[in-house]
Amino acid sequence: xxxxxxxxxxxxxxxxxxxxxxxxxxxxxxxxxxxxxxxxxxxxxxxxxxxxxxxxxxxxxxxxxxxxxxxxxxxxxxxxxxxxxxxxxxxxxxxxxxxxxxxxxxxxxxxxxxxxxxxxxxxxxxxxxxxxxxxxxxxxxxxxxxxxxxxxxxxxxxxxxxxxxxxxxxxxxxxxxxxxxxxxxxxxxxxxxxxxxxxxxxxxxxxxxxxxxxxxxxxxxxxxxxxxxxxxxxxxxxxxxxxxxxxxxxxxxxxxxxxxxxxxxxxxxxxxxxxxxxxxxxxxxxxxxxxxxxxxxxxxxxxxxxxxxxxxxxxxxxxxxxxxxxxxxxxxxxxxxxxxxxxxxxxxxxxxxxxxxxxxxxxxxxxxxxxxxxxxxxxxxxxxxx
Numbered sequence: 117x118x119x120x121x122x123x124x125x126x127x128x129x130x131x132x133x134x135x136x137x138x139x140x141x142x143x144x145x146x147x148x149x150x151x152x153x154x155x156x157x158x159x160x161x162x163x164x165x166x167x168x169x170x171x172x173x174x175x176x177x178x179x180x181x182x183x184x185x186x187x188x189x190x191x192x193x194x195x196x197x198x199x200x201x202x203x204x205x206x207x208x209x210x211x212x213x214x215x216x217x218x219x220x221x222x223x224x225x226x227x228x229x230x231x232x233x234x235x236x237x238x239x240x241x242x243x244x245x246x247x248x249x250x251x252x253x254x255x256x257x258x259x260x261x262x263x264x265x266x267x268x269x270x271x272x273x274x275x276x277x278x279x280x281x282x283x284x285x286x287x288x289x290x291x292x293x294x295x296x297x298x299x300x301x302x303x304x305x306x307x308x309x310x311x312x313x314x315x316x317x318x319x320x321x322x323x324x325x326x327x328x329x330x331x332x333x334x335x336x337x338x339x340x341x342x343x344x345x346x347x348x349x350x351x352x353x354x355x356x357x358x359x360x361x362x363x364x365x366x367x368x369x370x371x372x373x374x375x376x377x378x379x380x381x382x383x384x385x386x387x388x389x390x391x392x393x394x395x396x397x398x399x400x401x402x403x404x405x406x407x408x409x410x411x412x413x414x415x416x417x418x419x420x421x422x423x424x425x426x427x428x429x430x431x432x433x434x435x436x437x438x439x440x441x442x443x444x445x446x447x448x449x450x451x452x453x454x455x456x457x458x459x460x461x462x463x464x465x466x467x468x469x470x471x472x473x474x475x476x477x478x479x480x481x482x483x484x485x486x487x488x489x490x491x492x493x494x495x496x497x498x499x500x501x502x
Contacts, residue, residue, distance in 0.1 A: 170219030279345030307404030441471025
C-alpha cells in the first residue's frame with residue numbers, strides 16, 4: 117500500500133454540490149451571490165446539469181436576459197436602473213469566476229453593457245475612462261462628487277478588484293461614498309476583467325499608470341488618493357503602498373497574499389479544491405497569470421510574486437489598514453502578520469478571529485458590513501487628515 121499523504125487534498129465540488137452551496141449563499145446574501153434574488157438563482161441553477169462552462173453561462177444569462185427586456189421596456193429611469201442592475205449581477209455570475217470560455221466571455225460583455233446602462237441616470241454621472249497603455253488601453257470608471265472642479269478638487273478612492281470580483285463590483289459599492297464628497301476610480305486588477313496585462317512580477321505598472329492619469333485630472337486632489345485592494349487586489353495594494361508610497365495618502369488591503377500564499381506547497385495543500393471558494397480558484401488563477409497553462413506552471417510562476425522575494429518588505433510604505441480573517445483558507449494569516457511586522461512605519465489592522473477570507477463571516481461581519489463599518493470610515497479619516 118502507498119503511504120497516505122501528510123495533508124489530504126480537498127476535492128473540487130461536484131456540480132450538485134456547487135448548486136446547493138450557491139443557493140445557500142444566495143439565501144444568506146453571501147459572496148459571490150450578494151445582491152442576487154434567491155428565486156433567480158433557483159431558476160438559473162435548475163437548468164444546469166454539468167460543470168460545463170458554457171452551460172453555466174447560458175443558464176444564468178437566460179435569466180439575465182429577462183431583466184434586460186424589462187429594463188428596455190421600463191418607463192421610469194428608476195425601473196430601468198433596477199432591472200439593468202439585476203441583469204448585470206446575473207451576467208456577472210454567468211462569467212464567474214473568470215471569463216474562460218466562449219459562453220462566459222459573451223456573458224461578460226453583456227455584463228459590461230448592462231452595468232453601464234444601469235448608471236445612465238446618475239447625477240453626478242459615472243464616466244467610462246480609457247487610458248492608453250502599451251498599445252492597448254486601461255478601462256475604468258470615474259465618478260466624482262458634485263462640485264468637484266479645479267478650484268475645489270475632490271479626494272478619491274482608487275478601488276482595485278480581486279481575482280473574481282470586477283471593477284463594476286467595486287464601483288457599485290463605492291457609489292455610497294459620493295454623498296460624502298469623495299470620488300472613486302474603479303479598475304480591474306491585472307489579469308482580470310478588461311485589464312490590458314496579465315499578472316506578472318511587474319504588472320503593478322498598469323496601476324501606476326492609472327495614478328499618472330488621475331494626477332492629470334484637475335478635479336481630483338492628487339494629494340488625497342487612497343487605494344483599496346480586495347483579495348488579489350490587496351496584493352497590488354500592498355505593493356503600491358510601497359512603490360507608490362509618496363503618491364498615496366493611504367491603502368486598505370483585504371487579505372493580501374504576500375509571501376507564503378504564493379508558495380507551491382500552499383497552492384497544493386490549500387488552494388487546490390479550496391471549499392471556502394465556491395469553485396475553481398486554481399483554474400481562475402491559471403487564467404490570469406502570465407505564462408501559465410498548467411498547475412505546475414502556476415507553482416513555478418506564483419513564487420515570483422512574493423513581496424519578500426522581490427525585496428520590497430521593510431521599505432517605506434503609505435499608511436496602511438490590513439484587513440483579514442484568522443480562519444482564511446485562501447490567504448494564510450501568516451502573510452498578514454508578515455506585512456504588519458516588517459518595516460518601520462506603523463500599520464493598522466482589523467483582524468476577525470472568526471472570519472475567513474476578507475475577514476468575512478456568513479452572518480454578522482459580512483462583506484457589506486465590513487465595507488460600511490471598517491473600510492470607508494478609515495478611508496474618510498485618511499482623506500480628511502491634514
